[in-house]
Each structure stands twice: as structure tokens, then as C-alpha cells.
């Protein structure tokens with residue numbers, strides 16, 4: 610079987626139709642390819658259903674709004690299209706990548722005059738967490754680039770262009786023998802990894818950076834909900850790098866990653882401890898609950914996106 614992403618059997622939902630996988634193509638003069646204007650999501654299928662589907666579809670629409678464009682499909686239509694394409698590919702577990710982008714009618718920095726497209730591609734892919742990572746945790750290093758300030762970029766949006774720095778830092782980490790990189794924000798506070806949010810356990814409390822201008826993850830919200838349900842204290846606040854020395858456990862969380870213990874961040878070493886392990890087990894139950902497709906704790910995505918900053 611081919612391993613490349615473009616040479617597979619199956620169907621991709623593309624602009625309202627199920628299109629054979631290999632025929633889901635676009636033109637080289639597409640605005641999003643040149644100027645990073647695509648918005649996307651990463652979702653996971655558990656027992657045939659997409660965890661927090663409505664929250665992801667809503668975030669996709671919000672991300673586009675934050676770039677000043679509207680998707681020509683409603684949240685409900687995107688949910689329905691996702692269910693249809695997952696079913697068409699006969700997937701009971703895997704990953705889903707919805708992506709919306711501005712097309713090829715005109716070429717220039719301005720996207721005015723382009724049409725908006727949407728594709729939804731699901732494929733079989735298990736959680737990224739290897740047995741080793743589950744036991745020993747992943748190894749991380751500090752990133753050099755930082756997450757931008759709110760007056761530099763719309764950091765709450767999941768926009769292709771904002772992933773440039775994540776990609777550079779992920780590659781830099783992998784080439785240096787680490788699994789991932791930890792990024793600071795514009796003020797030197799801990800922000801997130803290149804594709805997931807971060808939690809620290811300090812003095813028995815769960816501590817996570819307040820997402821001032823980076824992705825307020827749907828999994829992050831689920832983790833906070835699970836922890837509070839267990840009666841654990843969760844603090845959302847500014848977290849400084851010096852506090853890495855005070856943590857007894859560190860873990861990442863995100864749709865693709867699920868919950869991943871961190872074994873080290875440069876000179877700091879951690880155990881995959883009881884709090885991360887309990888949350889990992891709780892999470893596997895949560896993603897299979899009957900109402901798992903809804904918004905859950907991701908209430909921040911229930912309201913419409915604010916208008917583009919003036």
C-alpha cells in the first residue's frame with residue numbers, strides 16, 4: 610500500500626461532493642498556497658464518531674472569520690459532511706482534516722475576488738502516542754521562535770500561515786533528536802508545543818498557560834473538565850519557564866496527540882506520573898461517551914467569532 614497522502618483509495622468531501630481521493634486536487638495558483646490563507650482543523654474518530662465535532666466545525670468557521678472570510682457552509686452542514694465522509698471511508702477510528710481555503714480566481718496579496726473552498730479528508734491513523742512515550746514520556750527542547758502577540762497575528766485562529774514557525778521548530782527539534790519543541794509567547798511566558806497545549810503539575814495542582822493569543826485547544830478544555838470533575842485544582846495563568854523546575858509532571862494535549870506525558874524538556878526530567886495517567890484513562894472514556902460529538906467543555910467556541918480587529 611502506498612503511504613503518500615495523495616495516492617490512496619477512498620473519498621474526500623470537496624465543495625459539497627464526495628470526490629475520489631486521487632482526484633482531489635487544486636491549481637498551483639491558489640491564494641492559500643501562496644499567502645497561507647487556509648484554515649483547518651484536526652479531529653479524531655473514536656468508534657465511528659468524531660470527538661467534539663461541533664466544536665471543531667465551529668472553530669473552523671471562526672478561524673475563517675478571523676481572516677475576514679465566511680465559509681459558504683453552516684456549522685451543521687460541515688458536521689453532516691464530516692459524518693458522511695467518515696462513513697463513506699468506512700472508518701471507525703482515525704483522523705479527520707477539514708480545510709478551507711481561498712481559491713485561484715486572482716493572484717495577489719488580497720484575496721478579494723477568490724472563492725472559498727472546503728475539503729474534509731479522513732484517514733485511518735491511531736493516536737500518535739507510542740508505548741515508549743506512554744511509559745517514559747516524550748523529549749522536548751525549547752523553541753527559538755515564539756508565538757506572536759495579539760497585535761501581530763490572530764493567534765486564536767487555526768490558520769495555515771501561523772504554522773510556519775511550528776513547522777520550523779518541530780523540524781529543528783526532530784533533527785536534534787527530540788520529539789517536539791516548547792514555544793514561549795511574545796512576553797517569554799510558556800505558550801504551547803508545536804501542535805498541542807501544555808499542562809504542568811505543580812504542588813499537586815494542574816497549571817496551564819492562559820491562551821492569550823494561541824490556540825485554546827478543545828482537548829485542553831476537555832482536560833480541565835476531567836480534572837475538575839475529579840476535584841483537582843486547575844490554574845489557568847501565566848507560566849514562566851523557571852517553573853519547569855518546580856513541576857512533578859508535564860504533559861501535552863491535543864486532538865492528534867491526545868494526552869502525552871513529557872519525559873524531559875532539555876535539562877528538566879519528569880515521570881509519566883499518576884495525574885497524567887489518570888487523565889489519559891479518563892480521556893479514553895470521555896471520547897466514547899454518547900454525546901461526544903457536541904461542544905462539551907469547549908464553550909468558548911459556541912459564540913460567533915468577533916469581527917476582524919480594526
Ligand SMILES: Cc1ncc(COP(=O)(O)O)c(C=O)c1O
Pocket residue numbers: 651775801802803804805806824825826827828829862863864865
Ligand atoms: C499549535 C496547536 N496548539 C494546540 C493544539 C490543541 O488543540 P485541540 O485540542 O483543539 O486539537 C493544536 C492542535 O490542533 C495545535 O496545533
